[in-house]
Amino acid sequence: MSGTSLDGVDAAMLRTDGETIFDFGASAYRAYTDVERAALRGALGRWPGDDLGEAPGVSFEAHREILAEFDGAEVIGFHGQTLAHDPAGRGTHQMGDGDALAEALGTPVVWDFRSTDVALGGQGAPLAPFFHFACAKWFGASQPVAFLNLGGVGNLTWLDPAKANPQDDGALLAFDTGPANAPINDLVQQRLGLDCDRDGALAMKGRVEEGALELFLEEGYFRKIPPKSLDRDDFSLMLDLVRELNDADAAATMTAMAAAAVMQGMEHCPTLPSRLLVTGGGRHNPVMMRMLAAGLDCPVEPVEAVGLDGDMLEAQAFAFLAVRVLRGLPTSAPMTTGVAAPVGGGRISRPDQA
DSSP states (O other): OBOTTOSEEEEEEEEEOSSSEEEEEEEEEEEOOHHHHHHHHHHTTOOTTSOOTTHHHHHHHHHHHHHTTOOOOSOEEOOOEEEEEETTTTEEEEEOOHHHHHHHHTSOEEEOOSHHHHHTTOOOOOOTHHHHHHHHHHHTOOSOEEEEEESSEEEEEEEOTTSSSTTSTTSEEEEEEEEOHHHHHHHHHHHHOOSSOGGGHHHHTOOOOHHHHHHHTTOGGGGSOSSOOOOTTTTTHHHHHTTTSOHHHHHHHHHHHHHHHHHHHHTTSSSOOSOEEEESGGGGOHHHHHHHHHHOSSOEEEGGGGTOOTTTHHHHHHHHHHHHHHHTOOSBOHHHHOOSSOBOOOEEEOGGGO
């Protein structure tokens, strides 16, 4: 998994039949260099047929390197790098060549998970909810819970573990809450040359500009009924709203914006979850976590509280989805992406097809 935060590639092994999680295996992380990150950033917003520069080669080599460290995988789930996402218009673009990766590694690769969902009227995102449902079963949840992934974009999964299957009516509700780490990363990269506000150190020194926060929450996206999804740069206005603020106040205000977007999103949940389990890089930001805890009426905890690995959950999700694709099981449903009926996505590339 290489997310919209553009920090690097996560890889994780999982033993599963695509319905039940039997065991979690090894994991690894391969960071992008500054040069690689710049190449990927330069391709954001571009579509197939556009000039992507060095980005395809950077993405392919980073994935090949990290996956070559693993032995014994029967199938690889390859998400690709999201460059553009416009489900109501041009579709969705996850850069990556599953055929080439399968040939390079000698292992079947499942990829292009989102296109079928979008072609059938869905948002194509988020796709981790079916895995979140399996995780809740794995740790023995008995009451509705919610997973919040704070990556480049924030996305929320509310689930009822009393249901038998993730595609059942009332089992899941999922949607993108709003921007999360991506605009904060962009801010500190543009102003300070840093890749992120590590541990919320900059935001911790700042003060939230309430006027900018109020203007941010007037964005029409928050009034849309889910399922709904976002592109990484849909909220580029955030940078304009904090342009006149000093670095610390700007970081604090943008962190508050990300947290407030989650609070708005929680109002769409069918019931208040028994706990909110936070995954992704945002859970390492104590300022973000304190804001969420102060603004929500349920416990807010990192997913490690239930024995999961918040740095690897997205990578594990696409391993899980790869097996579902092999078995012909659905990977999205009306209440996760807005698709008309449960649908399975993904293409399968085998090394002997080259």
